[in-house]
Amino acid sequence: MENKSDALLRKMLKKWVNRQHPPDNGRARLLWEAAHISRNNIDLTVILFRPQFISSSSSNDWPPKFFSWINENSIQFGIQARII
Amino acid sequence: MPKGAEEKRVISDSELALSLQAGSLEALGVLYDRHRGLVFRTALAITGDAEAAADLMHDVFLRLHRFAAHIDPQRPLEPWLYRMTTNLSYTWVKRRQRWFHPFEDMADWLAGTRKDTPAYQAEMDDSWRQVQQAVSSLPLPHRGVVVLYYVNDLSLQEISEILDIPVGTVKSRLHYGRQALKQSLGLLAGEIFPELQYEFT
Secondary structure, X not given: OOOHHHHXXXXXXXXXXXXXXXXXXXXXXXXXXXXXXXXXXXXXXXXXXXXXHOOOOOOOOHHHHHHHHHHHHHHHHOOOOOOO | OOHHHHOOOOOOHHHHHHHHHOOOHHHHHHHHHHHHHHHXXXXXXXXXXXXXXXXXXXXXXXXXXXXXXXXXXXXXXXXXXXXXXHHHHHHHHHHHHHHHHHHHHHHHHHOOXXXXXXXXXXXXXXXXXXXXXXXXOOOHHHHHHHHHHHHOOXXXXXXXHHXXXXXXXXXXXXXXXXXXXXXXXXXXXXXXXXXXXXXXX
16 A cells, blocks of 8 residues: 555656646647658659569660659659759 | 437547558547647656657657557557657657756856746746656656656556566666655655645645
8 A cells, every 4th residue: 555655756746747738739740740751651662663664675774764753753752852 | 319329439549550550640640639648748757848748749659650550459559658658758868968968057157057047946936846856866767667657657567568677676666766756855845745745644
């Protein structure tokens, strides 16, 4: 059984912590950021296994194709800075 | 229709965790509303800083969203939240001790011992500041156990599972933490908490 000083300590600590409350805008901030992260969550396997990147016609033509694909799809994936 | 049937069904944490794994932000919002108090209180008690506690709370729920796929919906969510909150709070305290204390001391010195000014004194109620200082002066491992036990009402077994330490270690940390707190606050209790003192005498 808890003694008096323990009970006092418990009450004291709870009162101290309960004086402050989480911010009111916390929920909106969290959901906004979570939504932002979800949009930017690019699955790289989509890029790597696209047929145009595994073409065996030339070993030198994949970089331009890769970057043009990134530029074409950047808006879709929410990429802020486009690769030039 | 019976009165009870009209009441809205409460969605369980495990159902919400499953929805979260499917990418539902609404589920994240409900979990936030349900558990934010627990996370904020724990972070605040360990860090002693309301602003940091708000940031850490944000970080905990963001990680819940990010690592939802790794969470077992069949298990209770609260231990995961407590574990994440204590870990992030420990990291925050360690970083602050390492990097910011020297700069804070210098800033106070340059500003002419800001902590002695009437404005600062008015900003922070003296009696509660003493409680905060007493908790903050505990070594981090003792502080975590004391907070989970006294502020969150968790059992020794629950604390042991959350912090991943033996129950005996929890007991000893709690013992030393409790003794140190009583030593710091015991003499002050009569002055700063007359209403509490009255209840127990």
